[in-house]
Amino acid sequence: MSAAPIDLPRWADTALVPLVSVAAALVIAGLVVLGIGESPLEATALLLRGALGSAEGISFTLYYTTNFIFTGLAVAVAFHAGLFNIGGEGQATIAGIFAALACLWLAPLPGVLLVPLAVLAAAGGGALYGLIPGWLQATRGSHVVITTIMFNFLAATLTVYLLVEVIGKPGSMQPETAEFASHAILTPMHRLLAPLGVKLPATPLNSAFLLALAALVAVWALIFRSRLGYAIRTVGANPGAAAYAGISPARITMVAMAISGALAGGLAVNEVMGVQHRLLLDFTAGYGFVGIAVALMGRGHPVGVALAALLFGVLYQGGAELSFDKPAITRDMVVVIGGVIILFAGALDGLFRRVVASLLRIGRGD
């Protein structure tokens, strides 16, 4: 009764609060831009034009969006089971190793077999690497927040070892594998759409984007329409009720972490199979962590995750263009803007819920 929970109408909870958060973050970011003597309005215009003003810009934006959809969904699925999976980086890294091995070792297979198998290998690798912390949590009570972040380091170190000692390209000083065969990669979007008469400039955007859209639908069906999703949500919301309902919280913890890890593997599919066409160090580049902000902003719902992923896609691509046009606004500045949005959308969410709730009350004349 004391700190009455702030109950908002659904539309306000899912749309208004995140929008207010983003707006507040942009105001702060604008002040920072102002502080270094640049015009915030001009910077915003440049950012938006860079991200959405051309076919090339849009393609780059959607390429980044693809990564954020996968990592955002990964965090969201774990959230529904009451788990905070911050190991998306590590799970994607292991998925990358599995995908690369599949692409290299199964090269004799034709592309129609090889590519799906490599995608499955990536999902399986991510799932396995998510399953282990899930299993430790379920059977030993080791908290997934601790184990998943530790596992990120283990995965990074394992990649270094493998690339230097085991699967690195022979005779090369670079810690990376040989390039995959041309039939072992995902089709770039400009080639995919060319037969349809759509002309796109060559960009990293590839068919993994379609896979990400499919993953959005699949996660929605899983969480909100399937028996397993019901069990996942029950465990997340009330483990006591789950046990009463004959749902094993331990089993669901492992299953949800595996699904979460498999989704994080989508990041490896996009980067390793779609863009780099080889395994190299640090291809996850922090996308796994931004996925936490994407899931938070998206309220764990696939529609919200899609919108938040798009927002971060715009920021990444627009920010890159912005730092190119305005040398005073460095790439680091853009990172600051992204960080402010994460701070407002994730950590300071409650701040605006209170304000929005009282504004709504005034609006209704209560």
Add this chain to the structure above:
Amino acid sequence: MTAQSAPAIELSGISKRFGPVQANRDVSLSVAAGSIHGIVGENGAGKSTLMSILYGFYEADSGEVAIGGRPRRIRSPADAIAAGIGMVHQHFMLVETLSVVENVVLGAEGGAWLSGGVSRARAELARLAQDYGLAIDPDAIVGELSVGFQQRVEILKALYRGAQILILDEPTAVLTPPEADQLFSLLRALRDQGKTVILITHKLREIMEVTDRVSVMRRGEMVAHLATSETSPPELAEAMVGRRVLLQVEKAPRPRGAKVLEAIGLDLVDARGVALLSGVNLTLHAGEIVGIAGVAGNGQSELIEVLAGLSHPSRGVVRLGGQILSSADRNPACLRKLGVMHIPEDRHRTGLVTAFPAAENSILGYQDDPALGPGPFLSPSTIAARARETFAAYDVRPPDPELKTAKFSGGNQQKIVLAREIERAPKVLLVGQPTRGVDIGAIEFIHRRLIALRDAGVAILLVSVELEEVMALSDRILAMCGGRITGERMAEAADERDLGLLMAGVTEEAA
């Protein structure tokens, strides 16, 4: 009432609206200083809103508050405390890892250094202990105290802050009957020392036992102000519900049927090696309600959990329809398929996921039923349609399956659980605290349903801390104490004194 002094509290014309809900409508209330004043009403009648306005959690849309004859604006709990009002919440606001004295000074430390406040509080606690018989070890860790003592700490906190007026919100919901009796004598002592006590409850027995005057609320309005000595439980119940209520359960005798469930020699030991159940034998027959009488925490909850497959006995067997249940069968999902349904004693912690829409709670435990959707999927329209049907049959209000479960009143939440378990045609029904935190209208409904189920041949095991409820519903009563069954009585032959002795562990052999 004699008018020797201004009333401790005078509320006039209080109204409060939450969106479309008029929680309080033109409520007036006068509480005499130095009296115990009861406020009764069903869940959702507006009692808690009214007290939250008095304690500064909400501000009234209109109306006046006067404390001790002086008009006051109370905009926050700090204002309320300054006006001499203290509140004891139903759910305690205590830090379990701190000691009693540390909890008492919390928020009133009086300076940057703890020692000054703590020693003042220690002296004050000693004085309060003497004045009111509120003895408590100031250095005990709150988390290790019994619920009854934790409640004392809450009362001490309010008194330490100089409360002249004490509001208690459903204080006995968490107490055993003896603890409740202790609380009542404490309240009488406080009144005799000149404090004013407001007791919010929906238990009429408590109103009759301890209050001087009583005010009845219904649907946000005050419908009656009565002197307790001049009223009766039926009159109060009628005022609360707005129609005549049957307080007695009508039950025709029924010959019991075949043995359905048999538990033999159940032992349960917890992780620390403490015996929770020792050698429990129990037989349930078709068409019979077996009630367990016992003070809370004497193994009744554990017995139900073992029978429902939620925990595994360290020894003993359970037979269902003559077959011994294997350990693989003893999980909730299998037992439900075998017809053992369970209405858990705590609907918030186990019976419901309050964050879900009501429709989703109407399938909890039956999420694998093939009738609910194709293959691995659930069909929301099928689930909602079935929920709408059962909500209508069980008078769940509002009958809206899309509404979040947390927004239903306690009684309606319990009906959602009841409907879910009864609709699946149980052979055995395990029922824990069926009417805890449930209003009178719903209690009547739930009791009638349980009797109807028994008449239809279901074997029912009933656990309740309300001895009255056990005696009214059961055909046969088992008393439990310290994890053992200490006696058995047919309901006709049982009386409260006799059961009380068995519940205290005084068995025939010992006596």
